[in-house]
Amino acid sequence: MDSIKERLSALLKKYQEVISYLVFGVLTTAVNYISYLILSPFFGHTTIPTVIAWVLSVLFAYVTNRRFVFRSHTGGKKALGEAGAFFAARALSGVLDVLFMAAFSDWLGFNDKIIKLVSNVFVVIFNYAASKLVIFRKK
Secondary structure, three states, rough: OHHOOOOOOOOHHOOOOHHHHHHHHHHHHHHHHHHHHHHHHHOOOOOHHHHHHHHHHHHHHHHHHHHHOOOOOHHHHHHHHHHHHHHHHHHHHHHHHHHHHHHHHHHOOOOOOHHHHHHHHHHHHHHHHHHHHHOOOOO
8 A cells, every 4th residue: 555655656746747737727727718708798809808818817827837836936037037938928829819719719700618718728738838848947
């Protein structure tokens, strides 16, 4: 029994960052999707509710990624650079999200709620790669 506990503990430790990212990625996606669902009835297109949902989810993601996922403890100018890189990468994925929503929902007429979920899958993958490889990379 102890060896199973030890193996599980070792696996959790080894994959702690990925597991944490998945947990907070799901929560970030929930913030994004729920915000979009609440806001979308007030607009005749997807752009404005997508942008507002993006802002709310990026703020949530920055705090949780910095603190709980990548456990960054940088301060001063380095922390500002880290925040700048985080928001720049998220701005790029936000533009991709808006374009994806506009193309498939507004222009092609697909269901916006389903397209929002599909878009979020691509955004989460892009954001993890950007965070892991560029923003919070260990030196």
